[in-house]
Amino acid sequence: xxxxxxxxxxxxxxxxxxxxxxxxxxxxxxxxxxxxxxxxxxxxxxxxxxxxxxxxxxxxxxxxxxxxxxxxxxxxxxxxxxxxxxxxxxxxxxxxxxxxxxxxxxxxxxxxxxxxxxxxxxxxxxxxxxxxxxxxxxxxxxxxxxxxxxxxxxxxxxxxxxxxxxx
Amino acid sequence: xxxxxxxxxxxxxxxxxxxxxxxxxxxxxxxxxxxxxxxxxxxxxxxxxxxxxxxxxxxxxxxxxxxxxxxxxxxxxxxxxxxxxxxxxxxxxxxxxxxxxxxxxxxxxxxxxxxxxxxxxxxxxxxxxxxxxxxxxxxxxxxxxxxxxxxxxxxxxxxxxxxxxxx
Numbered sequence: 001x002x003x004x005x006x007x008x009x010x011x012x013x014x015x016x017x018x019x020x021x022x023x024x025x026x027x028x029x030x031x032x033x034x035x036x037x038x039x040x041x042x043x044x045x046x047x048x049x050x051x052x053x054x055x056x057x058x059x060x061x062x063x064x065x066x067x068x069x070x071x072x073x074x075x076x077x078x079x080x081x082x083x084x085x086x087x088x089x090x091x092x093x094x095x096x097x098x099x100x101x102x103x104x105x106x107x108x109x110x111x112x113x114x115x116x117x118x119x120x121x122x123x124x125x126x127x128x129x130x131x132x133x134x135x136x137x138x139x140x141x142x143x144x145x146x147x148x149x150x151x152x153x154x155x156x157x158x159x160x161x162x163x164x165x166x167x
Numbered sequence: 168x169x170x171x172x173x174x175x176x177x178x179x180x181x182x183x184x185x186x187x188x189x190x191x192x193x194x195x196x197x198x199x200x201x202x203x204x205x206x207x208x209x210x211x212x213x214x215x216x217x218x219x220x221x222x223x224x225x226x227x228x229x230x231x232x233x234x235x236x237x238x239x240x241x242x243x244x245x246x247x248x249x250x251x252x253x254x255x256x257x258x259x260x261x262x263x264x265x266x267x268x269x270x271x272x273x274x275x276x277x278x279x280x281x282x283x284x285x286x287x288x289x290x291x292x293x294x295x296x297x298x299x300x301x302x303x304x305x306x307x308x309x310x311x312x313x314x315x316x317x318x319x320x321x322x323x324x325x326x327x328x329x330x331x332x333x334x
Contacts, residue, residue, distance in 0.1 A: 003198075003199055003251055004318060006216065007199075007215045007216060007253075007329075008329065009216070010214075010215055010217075011215060011216070011327070011328065011329045013216070014213060014214045014216070014327050015326055015327040015328045018326060018327040021208070021327065022324075022325050022327075024207070024208045024324070026206070026207075026261055027207075029207070031170075032170055032174075033205075038200075038223040038224055038225045038239050038243065039223070040191075040196070040219070040220050040221055040222055040223055041191045041193070041219050041220055042219070043212050043219050045210050045212065046181060046212075046219070047177075047178055048174045049173065049176070049177020049178070049180070049181070050174075050177075052207070052208050052209070053207050053208055054207055055207055056205040056207055057207075057226050058205045058226050058227055058228075059224050059225050060235055060236070060238070060239045061225075061238060061239040061242040061243070066235040066238075068227055068233040068235035068236065069227070069235065071227070071228060071286060071288060071289070072205050072227045072228040075288065076205065076228070078273060079261060079264070079265065080261055084170055086174075092193060094242065094246060095242075097246070098246065110309070110310075115310060116310065119238060121242065122238070142277070142282045143274065143277075143282060143283065151171060157189075157191070158189050159182055159185060159189065160178070160181050160185040160188065160189075161178065162174075162175065162178045
């Protein structure tokens, strides 16, 4: 069965049991916003115990505090009332396995490859450092209030455990 | 109980039953990459039937094809072998409820508010149009191969249903 067909079948089952979820309000009930990696092994709802309606979840390659992640966090607290942020990177992350130079080489010879000259791929050298740096970046951003706690964690893909990073 | 304590307790339960997930490889098993909104009511793993290990999940305010989302999609297919993308916006999205001008006004008077002058908040006027425009942006991006299918959907928060957007 194609992915598309399988996804639509799974979605049909989901709607059959939708129930009370139809009445959830837009603002996150637990006032939490999570920034984590797109990695397929991570399901933040499951590993943090979040139900539909509980929290904003922002994900990108690496779980990095990119300008776009900051845009989302600002909308999250300013318009939808979240007051606690979680930054979660993880062990065995793909972002540790290459450099900007590698990416440039991979695209050598393609048309318009000038597009990649200026891309910061936000690769990671060390997870402890990347979490600290992203937590700091969020805490010190001029549009983020100083009284929002920003917790840093590394998710261990071998055990499922969230290990706190002291920042 | 604080959110932090509750999240760590839920995480403890998750690790207790981690089992086979410890052996999942990094590349997504179903070769799928999903771009959707951070909205708290959306749990793409649940509404698409995705297990840990199946798919990359990229999320931001609106589920928009921002430069950062494109960065993530390029890493997803180029380094980790995905070959099918899903762009999923949703009904009753917060991104329909304000404009860039509103945001500027909300931050009037704060220090360093020059920071917000140049932010495109990627607000949405019409979900059909935003899905079409983001699917087109991805399909036509010079770093995205033309043979990757990009499916567009709107998730209905009142029913849980994925409604396809013909692009």
